[in-house]
Amino acid sequence: xxxxxxALTTGLALTxxxxxxxxxLKMATIAPSLGQAVTMATFAxxxxxxxxxxxxxxxxxxxxxxHMMEVARGNLDMSxxxxxxxxxxxxxxxxxxxxxxxxxxxxxxxLLMWFPYGAYHFVVRADSDIELLDDIEGATxxxxxxxxxxxxxxxxWVEATTGLVVGEDYDAIKANWQTGxxxxxxxxxxxxxxxxxxxxxxxxxxxxxxxxxxxxPESDQGEVVEKFLGKWRYRNEIGTGLYDGxxxxxxxxxxxTAVGIGVRNDLDEDTVYxxxxxxxxxxxxxxxxxxxxxxxxxEFAASKRGLMELHPGAARYYKEVGVLQ
Numbered sequence: 205x206x207x208x209x210x211a212l213t214t215g216l217a218l219t220x221x222x223x224x225x226x227x228x229l230k231m232a233t234i235a236p237s238l239g240q241a242v243t244m245a246t247f248a249x250x251x252x253x254x255x256x257x258x259x260x261x262x263x264x265x266x267x268x269x270x271h272m273m274e275v276a277r278g279n280l281d282m283s284x285x286x287x288x289x290x291x292x293x294x295x296x297x298x299x300x301x302x303x304x305x306x307x308x309x310x311x312x313x314x315l316l317m318w319f320p321y322g323a324y325h326f327v328v329r330a331d332s333d334i335e336l337l338d339d340i341e342g343a344t345x346x347x348x349x350x351x352x353x354x355x356x357x358x359x360x361w362v363e364a365t366t367g368l369v370v371g372e373d374y375d376a377i378k379a380n381w382q383t384g385x386x387x388x389x390x391x392x393x394x395x396x397x398x399x400x401x402x403x404x405x406x407x408x409x410x411x412x413x414x415x416x417x418x419x420x421p422e423s424d425q426g427e428v429v430e431k432f433l434g435k436w437r438y439r440n441e442i443g444t445g446l447y448d449g450x451x452x453x454x455x456x457x458x459x460x461t462a463v464g465i466g467v468r469n470d471l472d473e474d475t476v477y478x479x480x481x482x483x484x485x486x487x488x489x490x491x492x493x494x495x496x497x498x499x500x501x502x503e504f505a506a507s508k509r510g511l512m513e514l515h516p517g518a519a520r521y522y523k524e525v526g527v528l529q
Contacts, residue, residue: 228261229281229475230280231261231262232263232271232280237405239495240321240463244282244284250487250490253489254485265380267351269351269353272285272313275312275467276311277309277312286463287318287511288461291512293307293310294511295307313467313512316480316515318464318504319496319504321399321461322496323402323459324354324361324399325399326358326420327396329416330417330451334419337420337421338366338368338422340362341368341374343374344375345375345396346376349380350378357437358397361432361459364428365423385398389410402442402443407450416451418450424439435509435510438460438461439458439460442455462509480522487500502522
């Protein structure tokens, strides 16, 4: 009896110890309907499904620029990031100009992986008289949530390619991703902007009942454009025939960038190594129909982009598989 009781006590102690080692990580991402949020949620699902002692809880909504600050403060474990936005945070510029602690907080942010954001799509109804980005003077536009990285990038592309300035030459509504798309669905705005990998869910939904046209600038050349693109943005082409209701007869030039999963730099190295390895070891669990999955690569994930450094745990994995020296 004493021996049985001792064995039971030992078993309970082992069970308690194992439970104590379980880790629940908190990830924040943007609106759940957006492709980048789908990528991050799928990452979380793959990791949670394949690691018994690690789970990732995902909350969707809000701006990645704010989520990054919360990760650095230790209130979250992971969020979306980008090379451009991280550089702005580290320098206390643009949306971080009034956040005195942003540069110091950036030191507690590191990278788990990069992935393509997708081309920025500037779209109008097919019967609109707006045929080029240069024609949006006087129009009402959703560029993205104000204060966010997407808004900043879309505004910059328009100004660099056309010279049109938001608030002076055209109006940008204040809305989050959901209400911005709904405003376009309801015909309350002229132009809707969304960056995604085709085919994008929002455009599939919209073209079930209406036709669309994607807008490119009259010219995407010039010194101002090159300065806007810098090192971390690049031109990307939106092809024809991507959607049943798409009326473009020729490809449209836009721009693209990388985004990534940022992580607390003080998160345990072994934990970050294991979740990175688990995702890539089980990437075949993601359906081949997912457009973003086809765009993923280890080389892109571990590439050097801007000031942001890989978390030591992620770097260990990328070195193991030979994509990082």
